[in-house]
Amino acid sequence: MPQTNLYVDFPGQSARPPRRAKLDAERYTSPDVMKREWDAVWTRSWLLAGLASDLTEAGDYFVFDIGRESVVVMRTDAGDLAAFYNACQHRGNRLFTSERGSVAAVTCPYHGWTYELDGTLKQVPDAERFLQGLPCDRLSLKPVQVECWAGLVWINMDPDAAPLADFLGVVQEQLDPYRFQDMVLVKDQTVLLDANWKTCVDNFNEQYHVDFIHPQHASFVDCRDAINELWPFGHRRVLVEGYVTNPRYGVPEEVPPVLRAAIEPLGLDPDDFRGRVLELRKAVQQHKRRLGEQLGFDYSRFTDEQVSDILQYDLFPNIVMTIKPEELWVMRPRPHPTDPDKCFFDKWTLRINVAGDRAEGLSLVGDPSVRVVAAGERPEREVFERADVVEGRRSMTITIDQDIHYLQDMQAGMHSRGFSRAWLNDDEARVQHFHDWLDVWLEGTPVRQDTAVGQAAE
Numbered sequence: 001m002p003q004t005n006l007y008v009d010f011p012g013q014s015a016r017p018p019r020r021a022k023l024d025a026e027r028y029t030s031p032d033v034m035k036r037e038w039d040a041v042w043t044r045s046w047l048l049a050g051l052a053s054d055l056t057e058a059g060d061y062f063v064f065d066i067g068r069e070s071v072v073v074m075r076t077d078a079g080d081l082a083a084f085y086n087a088c089q090h091r092g093n094r095l096f097t098s099e100r101g102s103v104a105a106v107t108c109p110y111h112g113w114t115y116e117l118d119g120t121l122k123q124v125p126d127a128e129r130f131l132q133g134l135p136c137d138r139l140s141l142k143p144v145q146v147e148c149w150a151g152l153v154w155i156n157m158d159p160d161a162a163p164l165a166d167f168l169g170v171v172q173e174q175l176d177p178y179r180f181q182d183m184v185l186v187k188d189q190t191v192l193l194d195a196n197w198k199t200c201v202d203n204f205n206e207q208y209h210v211d212f213i214h215p216q217h218a219s220f221v222d223c224r225d226a227i228n229e230l231w232p233f234g235h236r237r238v239l240v241e242g243y244v245t246n247p248r249y250g251v252p253e254e255v256p257p258v259l260r261a262a263i264e265p266l267g268l269d270p271d272d273f274r275g276r277v278l279e280l281r282k283a284v285q286q287h288k289r290r291l292g293e294q295l296g297f298d299y300s301r302f303t304d305e306q307v308s309d310i311l312q313y314d315l316f317p318n319i320v321m322t323i324k325p326e327e328l329w330v331m332r333p334r335p336h337p338t339d340p341d342k343c344f345f346d347k348w349t350l351r352i353n354v355a356g357d358r359a360e361g362l363s364l365v366g367d368p369s370v371r372v373v374a375a376g377e378r379p380e381r382e383v384f385e386r387a388d389v390v391e392g393r394r395s396m397t398i399t400i401d402q403d404i405h406y407l408q409d410m411q412a413g414m415h416s417r418g419f420s421r422a423w424l425n426d427d428e429a430r431v432q433h434f435h436d437w438l439d440v441w442l443e444g445t446p447v448r449q450d451t452a453v454g455q456a457a458e
């Protein structure tokens with residue numbers, strides 16, 4: 001059975017874009033396209049900026065850099081979130097240069113202008129020398145829209161943007177059971193890549209490459225029969241069965257090594273499944289529910305599919321979330337300030353925080369011997385380059401490392417006189433959908449619309 005592609009509307013909002021985008025090389029390489037994306041996408045769309053867990057106390061802040069822009073998100077004295085451009089209103093100096101921290105007030109290091117935590121201008125040295133006055137409404141920090149959902153903090157530079165809930169539609173409701181706000185950040189990584197941000201997004205939106213660059217996947221997921229859902233605004237979702245093997249290769253007699261490593265920490269014996277590997281998925285669903293009770297994690301809010309399978313939500317423009325009940329990966333390619341051939345690729349790894357987990361050698365989140373971060377500790381962000389991954393000094397897990405290996409060659413090939421445009425197959429429908437909607441955004445911010453137009457999923 002091939003992959004299935006489904007358009008899924010939000011209430012009152014069609015998922016179907018008006019036309020099919022042409023994926024020409026210029027789209028990935030041109031400074032002009034980069035500029036158009038800045039004006040129509042990055043400054044108009046909701047963007048996942050950071051984690052609420054970094055903003056627990058008044059004065060806690062983080063900085064979100066995107067393209068040439070820098071936005072500060074702050075916890076105010078009133079306990080709210082405030083976001084503003086990271087630019088002093090005196091002469092424009094960047095206020096914060098560290099990525100995260102805590103302050104009593106916002107003080108510009110250049111001439112000492114001071115702002116309240118909500119951005120209101122508070123104090124100016126030698127105020128009497130400003131003979132034209134210091135109008136507070138004109139000189140407070142310039143605000144940016146901010147919203148928090150499930151512990152994830154989003155910003156929007158468009159003051160007229162519709163609320164985040166309109167943009168995410170059914171996504172919030174579907175993902176609420178996972179309670180990301182209760183998960184703990186255990187790894188925070190950024191790698192600089194010689195690839196356009198869309199080259200990265202595309203990579204995570206098809207499984208056509210999996211057999212070739214991720215051969216280990218054949219032994220623990222079924223990418224052949226995945227279901228791709230194509231949503232409004234350019235969002236996508238894919239559902240992939242876990243704890244199975246790829247039927248393209250037949251069912252092995254023994255539980256393959258990657259699956260063994262996944263089920264042993266759960267306390268399941270791979271040898272019990274010799275000759276009946278296909279029964280493993282069901283067994284894991286039942287076993288995790290029992291083990292969860294023992295270790296203090298409640299699986300009752302999840303469907304059987306959610307317990308065993310892998311969901312990936314691709315949220316427009318640049319978020320890829322790989323989701324299991326026990327672990328969330330957020331991957332976020334951010335455009336480089338000036339170079340369309342580069343991007344910053346972030347990966348956050350969040351895990352459930354279960355007190356009893358890892359007891360008696362059992363763990364719901366993989367190898368119990370790996371303690372990535374001590375309890376209550378926030379991991380420092382690791383920043384590195386592709387060479388660090390390729391030469392084995394850093395890893396974002398084997399699968400992502402394999403992707404990172406190839407992305408610069410994808411980008412390089414698109415510069416060739418011998419390449420003009422991509423030629424996609426039906427299993428690459430999420431790639432096409434992303435670009436179809438990117439074109440809608442480039443032509444003007446999408447608004448809610450009731451009329452379905454366009455062609456069937458291709």
Ligand code: FES
Pocket residue numbers: 088089090091092093108109110111112113
């Ligand atoms: S630029 Fe900030 S106080 Fe002068």
Ligand SMILES: [Fe+2]
Pocket residue numbers: 203209210214399403
């Ligand atoms: Fe991949």
